[in-house]
Amino acid sequence: MSGRKIKVPPVPASGLAAKIPPGVYPVFSSADAMRLMRVMRDPETTAQAARIISEKAEELRGAVLDYIDKVEEAARVFDPAAIYEQAHEIRGLAGNAGLIATGRIANGLCRYLDALATANREPEQSVVALHLDAIARAARAEDEATRLGDAVANELAELVDKKLAEINQA
Amino acid sequence: MSGAAFDNLKALVVEDNLHMRTLLRSLLTALGLKQVYEAGDGEAAFKILCSKLPDLILTDLTMKPVDGIAFTRRVRLANDSPNPYVPIIMVTGHTERRRVEAARDAGVTEFLAKPITAQGLFLRIAEIVERPRPYVRCAAYFGPDRRRRADESYLGPWRRKEDFEKKLEIK
Structure with missing residues (x-):
């Protein structure tokens, strides 16, 4: 598939969209495709990949805690763009760090901040503070039960849904 | 691992978070x-694309200075793009509809939501390898066909040559 420069066909003069089927454009060779599929279907490969992910969890948890320090810093000066940026990093890493509730709460905060930014409105400090507190408690907890925090994540998701509904109605 | 190593296949991982980047690389x-x-x-990814000609790209969405959407658009449409057809899997934590739609409209081939699982990643690669999608070329878009399923009840708008032919058949 590699090795040569490939060009896109011009826009059709008819104005109607043209379809370019696989094969007309380069795809994986059938030999590579078969080998890749064989490797991916091998339970040993899946197990090895799952091991790689799980071995990374502790390192990712450390990274999440660093981002929590940064998001708390952004919250002190109440900079919604910076809060979103750090919360987005947290939601991206938390799941693979084993911090499921942290990821869910961070995702809710991102949804809230994104909707407000799109609507050109200021986020409520109390909503942000509630989320950041829950994110930090869930991520810093040493015990599994507090770390999971599903009930908190559910309640905050309901709060975000309610706030987003208010924005949509306005 | 069951298969031998792939000497000829090349992949490019575009991700600003070092932890996530090394995880994807390891997988x-x-x-x-x-x-x-x-x-x-x-920006750095496009340079590597031009010099190494990867067969598969995994990219994050939010990056600075050039994000995954702008990168995908450049891969698909820039005159100096060496392979506008290269499959692009967007690995993202974004769930906001408008961002996902923007990425799709830039020409992303597959989406993989974070947290990453081995099964999720392999499924997306399998989709690309086993069922490559047609590409669509029109004034407003170039990239993988965004219509995943043929909808028999679809009544328009008719924007493609095949749609027009189908419409004539219906009449």
């Missing part, structure tokens, strides 16, 4: 890919 290496290149944003 591709576990598949047997020997040539896995890394970039921290879309």
